[in-house]
Amino acid sequence: MKPILPVITIFSTMLAAVAAENLQLPPELIILNAAVRTMDAARPQAEAVAVSGNRIAALGPSAEIKELAGPKTRVVDAGGRSVLPGFNDAHVHWLMGGYSITNVDLRDATSAAEFSKRIAEFAQKIPKGRWILGGDWDHEKFPGAALPTKEWIDAVSPENPVFVNRTDGHMALANSLALKLAKVTKETKDVPGGEIVRGASGEPTGILKEDAAMALVDRVIPARSWDENHAAALAATEHAARVGVTSVQDMSAGVDIGLYQFMHERGELKTRIYAMRSILSWEVLGKTGVRGAFGGDWLRIGGLKGFADGSLGSTTARFFEPFSDAPNTRGLFVDQMLPEGIMLKRVEAADERGLHVMIHAIGDEANYAILEIFRQVEEKHGPRDRRFRIEHAQHLRPSEIKRFGSQKVVASMQPYHCADDGRWCDKRIGSERAKGTYAFRSLLDAGAVLAFGSDWTVAPLNPMEGLKAAVTRQTLDGKHPNGWVTEQKITLEEAIRAFTMGSAYAEFQDQIKGSLTPGKLADLVLLDCDIYKIDPAQIDKVKVTMTVVDGKVAYEAR
Numbered sequence: 001m002k003p004i005l006p007v008i009t010i011f012s013t014m015l016a017a018v019a020a021e022n023l024q025l026p027p028e029l030i031i032l033n034a035a036v037r038t039m040d041a042a043r044p045q046a047e048a049v050a051v052s053g054n055r056i057a058a059l060g061p062s063a064e065i066k067e068l069a070g071p072k073t074r075v076v077d078a079g080g081r082s083v084l085p086g087f088n089d090a091h092v093h094w095l096m097g098g099y100s101i102t103n104v105d106l107r108d109a110t111s112a113a114e115f116s117k118r119i120a121e122f123a124q125k126i127p128k129g130r131w132i133l134g135g136d137w138d139h140e141k142f143p144g145a146a147l148p149t150k151e152w153i154d155a156v157s158p159e160n161p162v163f164v165n166r167t168d169g170h171m172a173l174a175n176s177l178a179l180k181l182a183k184v185t186k187e188t189k190d191v192p193g194g195e196i197v198r199g200a201s202g203e204p205t206g207i208l209k210e211d212a213a214m215a216l217v218d219r220v221i222p223a224r225s226w227d228e229n230h231a232a233a234l235a236a237t238e239h240a241a242r243v244g245v246t247s248v249q250d251m252s253a254g255v256d257i258g259l260y261q262f263m264h265e266r267g268e269l270k271t272r273i274y275a276m277r278s279i280l281s282w283e284v285l286g287k288t289g290v291r292g293a294f295g296g297d298w299l300r301i302g303g304l305k306g307f308a309d310g311s312l313g314s315t316t317a318r319f320f321e322p323f324s325d326a327p328n329t330r331g332l333f334v335d336q337m338l339p340e341g342i343m344l345k346r347v348e349a350a351d352e353r354g355l356h357v358m359i360h361a362i363g364d365e366a367n368y369a370i371l372e373i374f375r376q377v378e379e380k381h382g383p384r385d386r387r388f389r390i391e392h393a394q395h396l397r398p399s400e401i402k403r404f405g406s407q408k409v410v411a412s413m414q415p416y417h418c419a420d421d422g423r424w425c426d427k428r429i430g431s432e433r434a435k436g437t438y439a440f441r442s443l444l445d446a447g448a449v450l451a452f453g454s455d456w457t458v459a460p461l462n463p464m465e466g467l468k469a470a471v472t473r474q475t476l477d478g479k480h481p482n483g484w485v486t487e488q489k490i491t492l493e494e495a496i497r498a499f500t501m502g503s504a505y506a507e508f509q510d511q512i513k514g515s516l517t518p519g520k521l522a523d524l525v526l527l528d529c530d531i532y533k534i535d536p537a538q539i540d541k542v543k544v545t546m547t548v549v550d551g552k553v554a555y556e557a558r
C-alpha cells in the first residue's frame with residue numbers, strides 16, 4: 001500500500017475537520033462491543049463505531065462511543081463480531097450479474113419434472129411474449145444424462161418463447177414457440193460448425209449445439225428492454241448489499257450508465273458504481289474532456305477497459321513459452337492488440353486526456369506487453385497520479401512482479417479464480433511457471449497495490465469466497481487442503497485490505513472510502529462472527545448480519 005500513504009496523510013487533517021462537524025449531531029447509528037478492523041494504519045482496531053449522516057463520525061472504546069448516543073440513535077450490540085469497511089469489488093460485470101439472478105435458474109434441476117416446473121413458475125411471473133433465457137442447466141444431472149427436449153417445457157410455456165442454455169454455453173434448448181419464431185423446422189438444413197439435434201422423424205428436438213446453430217434462434221431474440229435491465233440492476237444491487245459489497249467497478253458498463261443514474265436519482269442504488277467503457281471507444285469520452293474517476297460518491301465514469309489476451313481455460317492466454325499440455329501454441333494477443341502498436345497508440349491517446357486505463361492480461365507475455373505500454377506512455381507524458389491497472393495479472397515472471405511495484409501499476413486480481421484455475425493450472429503451464437500464478441505474496445512484497453474483486457458473474461460476488469481463496473489457496477476440487485502454491489498465500493488482514501483500501505485506491509477513492517476513518521463515507525459491514533478468530537477454511541461460511549451504505553442500513557439479516 002506504499003503509494004497510498006502520502007495521500008492519506010494529506011487528507012487526514014481535512015477528514016478530522018469533517019468528523020468534528022459530524023459529531024455535533026447525535027449519531028444515527030452506533031455499533032458497540034465489536035471487533036472493528038478499520039484498515040486504517042493510524043488506528044487498525046477499535047471496539048465501537050459511530051455513524052453520523054453518511055460519514056464515520058467516531059471510533060473508540062464502547063464506553064466512550066456510547067456517550068455520543070442521543071434519544072434517536074440506534075445502538076447495536078455486536079457481541080464481539082467483526083465490523084469491517086464495506087467491500088469494494090474492483091472487477092464485476094454488473095448487469096450480467098443481475099441477469100444471472102433475474103433469469104430462470106435451472107442449475108440444480110435434476111429431472112425433467114423439476115426442469116418443467118421451474119420454467120412453468122417463471123413463465124407465470126412474466127408478461128406474455130417475453131423470452132425466457134439463461135438457465136444454466138446441466139444434463140449430466142438428469143437420469144441417464146438425457147438431453148432435454150422441447151416437449152419437457154412446451155405445455156408450460158405456450159405464450160413465452162424459451163431459449164435456455166447449458167451451463168457452459170455450448171448448447172441451448174428452445175421451446176416450440178421459439179423455434180417457430182426462428183423458423184427452424186424439419187426442413188432447416190444443418191449449419192456448418194453447429195448442430196440441430198433431431199428426433200427419429202427429423203423433427204428438431206429443441207437442442208441447438210454451438211454458436212453457429214444457436215445463432216438461428218439468437219437472432220430473433222429482441223434486445224433487452226429498459227425495464228428488464230432495470231430489474232436486473234435492482235437484483236444486482238440487492239444481492240451486493242446482502243453479501244456486504246458496497247462499491248463495485250463495472251468493467252462492462254458501456255451504455256448502462258444512464259440506467260444507474262436513473263436508479264440513483266430514485267434512491268434505488270445500494271452500491272456505489274465506477275462505470276467503465278471499452279477502450280475501443282475512448283474517443284467518446286475523450287471528446288467530452290472528462291477525466292478519470294469523474295462524478296460523485298455514487299456514480300463515476302472516466303475509466304477505460306481493454307484486453308490484451310484470452311484466458312487460461314481456453315488456452316488463449318498469451319505466454320512466452322508454449323503450454324505444457326498444448327506445445328503447439330503459446331496463446332494469442334486478441335484483436336485489440338492488432339496490428340502491433342495499436343494498443344500503445346490508444347493508451348497514449350487516452351492517457352493524454354487524463355482518462356483512466358485498465359487492461360486485461362492473463363499470460364506472462366501479455367502482462368509484460370502491457371507493462372511495457374504503460375512504461376512507454378509514462379515516459380512520454382511524464383509522472384502523474386494515473387493508477388494504470390492490469391486486470392487479472394494472473395501469470396507473472398519474477399521480473400514483471402517487480403515492475404508492478406516500481407511502476408506503481410495496480411494489480412486488480414480475483415482470488416476466487418485461483419481456487420478455480422488451481423485445479424488444473426499445473427497441467428497447463430507446469431509447476432515452475434505456476435509459482436508466479438496469482439502471486440499475491442510476491443506482489444505485495446514488491447510494493448504493488450493489490451485490488452481484489454470477483455469477476456462476477458464468472459465467479460460468485462460474495463467476497464468471503466475471495467478472502468478464503470487468497471488466505472488458504474485451497475482449490476475447489478479439495479485436492480490442495482493446505483493450499484496450492486502455498487508461498488503466495490497472504491494474511492486475512494492483507495486480503496481484506498486488498499478488497500477495501502486496495503480497490504478504493506484502484507478507483508481514486510481512497511481519500512473518501514476503503515477504511516473506517518472518521519470523516520470517510522459510512523460504508524461498513526457487521527459479520528455474524530469474528531472473522532479473525534475462525535478457521536480460515538470456514539471463511540466462505542461467514543454471513544453478513546448488516547450492511548451499511550452511505551450511513552443507511554442497506555441490508556439486515558432477519
Ligand SMILES: [Zn+2]
Pocket residue numbers: 091092093251455458
Ligand atoms: Zn471480467
